[in-house]
Amino acid sequence: MASETPSQLPAEEIQTERKPEEKDKRNPFKAPQVIRKIRAETFADASGHLKLWCQFFNVLSDSTIKWYKNEVEITQVKRKAGDEAQVNLAIVQASSKDAGVYGCSITNDYGTDSTDILLSADILTGLSIREDLGVGEEIEMTPLIFNKGVADSGVWGNKFFGRIMMKESHIGDGCSHKVWRAKVIYGLEPVFESGNTCIIKVCNPIAYGGKEDSCLIDTNLDIMKQECKIQNLAREYCKIFAAETRVIENFGPSLEVIPVYLMYRPANAVPYATVETDLTGVYQKFSDLDYTGRIDMRTGSEVEQKCCTLQHWIFQWTNGNLLFTRLEGVDTKITGVGISVKSTGHQGLSIEANPKVFEQFVSQHKCNYFCGLLGLRSLKVMDSLLTPAKPKSSRSPLLQRKMAAGSSSPQTGRKAAGSPRLSRKTEQEGSKMPTKQKAADAPKTIKMA
Numbered sequence: 001m002a003s004e005t006p007s008q009l010p011a012e013e014i015q016t017e018r019k020p021e022e023k024d025k026r027n028p029f030k031a032p033q034v035i036r037k038i039r040a041e042t043f044a045d046a047s048g049h050l051k052l053w054c055q056f057f058n059v060l061s062d063s064t065i066k067w068y069k070n071e072v073e074i075t076q077v078k079r080k081a082g083d084e085a086q087v088n089l090a091i092v093q094a095s096s097k098d099a100g101v102y103g104c105s106i107t108n109d110y111g112t113d114s115t116d117i118l119l120s121a122d123i124l125t126g127l128s129i130r131e132d133l134g135v136g137e138e139i140e141m142t143p144l145i146f147n148k149g150v151a152d153s154g155v156w157g158n159k160f161f162g163r164i165m166m167k168e169s170h171i172g173d174g175c176s177h178k179v180w181r182a183k184v185i186y187g188l189e190p191v192f193e194s195g196n197t198c199i200i201k202v203c204n205p206i207a208y209g210g211k212e213d214s215c216l217i218d219t220n221l222d223i224m225k226q227e228c229k230i231q232n233l234a235r236e237y238c239k240i241f242a243a244e245t246r247v248i249e250n251f252g253p254s255l256e257v258i259p260v261y262l263m264y265r266p267a268n269a270v271p272y273a274t275v276e277t278d279l280t281g282v283y284q285k286f287s288d289l290d291y292t293g294r295i296d297m298r299t300g301s302e303v304e305q306k307c308c309t310l311q312h313w314i315f316q317w318t319n320g321n322l323l324f325t326r327l328e329g330v331d332t333k334i335t336g337v338g339i340s341v342k343s344t345g346h347q348g349l350s351i352e353a354n355p356k357v358f359e360q361f362v363s364q365h366k367c368n369y370f371c372g373l374l375g376l377r378s379l380k381v382m383d384s385l386l387t388p389a390k391p392k393s394s395r396s397p398l399l400q401r402k403m404a405a406g407s408s409s410p411q412t413g414r415k416a417a418g419s420p421r422l423s424r425k426t427e428q429e430g431s432k433m434p435t436k437q438k439a440a441d442a443p444k445t446i447k448m449a
Helices: 008-017 121-125 213-246 302-317 355-364 369-374 379-385 397-403 410-417 420-427
Strands: 033-042 050-057 063-069 072-079 087-091 100-108 111-119 137-142 160-168 177-186 197-203 206-209 261-264 272-277 284-289 295-297 322-330 333-341
Touching: 033 100, 050 063, 050 100, 050 111, 072 087, 072 206, 087 100, 087 213, 160 197, 197 213, 206 213, 213 261, 213 272, 213 302, 213 333, 213 369, 284 302, 284 333, 295 302, 295 355, 302 322, 302 355, 302 369, 322 355, 355 379
Parallel strands: 033 111
Antiparallel strands: 033 050, 050 087, 063 072, 063 100, 087 206, 100 111, 137 160, 137 261, 160 177, 177 197, 197 272, 261 272, 284 295, 284 322, 322 333
């Protein structure tokens, strides 16, 4: 009997791995289906969190599960073929602000199915919350340290063990994070003095899979670690930005991104959060990203214009690969930083690439007085220069340090590279733009409350 030829084996393997045929895609018996509609449950710790969950079966190929609130997508997760475990959405410290129609859908090569539920304000207001007896709760706080600036991926430092007491909840009008103001009782010095207040934030809502509470905790930890890394990395970039602006007399007070720390609350069903300084004054949103991928940039005040300049600067520094899309805070103290990257995995960030944001930014950004003071190039010109070849044209701090001659030390490299602003001036010698404007052209200083 003739043996099977090697050329036949790959053909058979390919046959089994092919995507579903068109006739299979139209087969309703192979489409995913809802087996349990969305149900709402409270957590046993009476912390005020709410869990929505549902379940799908007949999941015959890799699928995308999306959660919606009032028909607007709020989060999504991926599912492997054959994974029919329940899907969950944790609403942190649910309140009347979270009322609405919530939906969940599954989509794959064979079809789609969905289910929804109405959460009324009356139901959410009636949730039982554990009474605070005035003794507070034990917590752990961990700093994220960047020893080598932006060239570092960050390391977790020594933990602080202390006690806090919640003073105020549901701060702000946003729903992407739940925010509390807490009083420090002891244990967090010198970061937070005893008796002072701090701000605690948790990303909301949280989509996760499985029935076990550990699934929620693991997802919560991953999200909050990422939030810490994003803002503290932005802080390192902003330090470089501030160093450049300090040598410009007319720039005035520079921006500062405040540090955030990872907090662990063992008595809470959603135990991980970030904690930061309680800024005093009028809290404002300087820049935000809408659901279409467009950055909503405010430009009315001096601080808002400086935020626009910071966005232009980071775009140029990273060769158009990283962008600050969300900036909030009080006066020149910035927090709530959101980042977009052009390619997934940039600087070790587990953020999905969003090239559309960068295209929108190039088309909508308008250079202002402070962009001129820094000698930043027009984004229209930069966009034409940012080709895949020509790594030498990059103003990335990482490349500048690698190219610094005679040392492998990041600190020495930074000195050897010199100020990027000065190097840009050298490049543009003979055709550089004037960096000073008439005093009358400068915006008036606006004092923030």
